[in-house]
Amino acid sequence: MKSILTLTTLSQLKALSVPIRAEIMMRLIEKPLTGQMLSEKLNLSRPKVHYHLKELEKNHLITLVKTEEKGGIIQKFYQSVARGFTPSLELLPHMEDVNESNRQLLFQMAEKTKQVILSAPEHAFTPQRASESPADWNHVGSMWQISATEEQFNDWMKKYFALMEELRHLSKEPSEETAQKLYFFSTMAFEVDELIMETIDHEDEENKA
DSSP states (O other), rough: EEEEEOOOSHHHHHHHSSHHHHHHHHHHHHSSSSSHHHHHHHHHOHHHHHHHHHHHHHTTTTTEEEEEEEEEEEEEEEEEEEEEEOOOOOGGGGGHHHHHHHHHHHHHHHHHHHHHHHHHGGGGSSSSSSSGGGGGSSSSSOOOOOOOOOOHHHHHHHHHHHHHHHHHHHHHOOOSSSSOOOOOOOOOOOOOSSSSOOOOOOHHHHHHO
């Protein structure tokens, strides 16, 4: 599976703009599944699931990764060809379709995050030590609203992905002294056109007092 696949056709964009297909894609990013498995997870009929699978496969967004025989029936397992997708420059004139495909994928990521939160073990949210600093906690739950230039935001994006790559690299070199644990990361950042929450700089308020 590639890290990022560049979308090159309008047909690919439209395929990802359909909400149910975006949900199927998120499932197939996680692991290979059959049409029957997807039918049960999504509560959809098998014909509908297979129709959407064929559309995604036709647009080279998923691929057949293995087959298994069970009860004389050949089961086909499909998986996403990439963990993420980005439009090519040629598709930028079709911004409406680009926007909708990105919106649907982000929405499905948010839904998956909710599921993981509900299924995570209780100790994942139990403070390991008393501290008022979030940097000392064993989990992150944070929402920010920040005014920045586009250049500043793009610089932050580069630093963010570099930091994640650094952690991925370190995880490939496990310590013999400390056992590794699994951590789930879900991050979203995008432009909005109005204030979502009122922000107050408490330090400034105290200084004024």
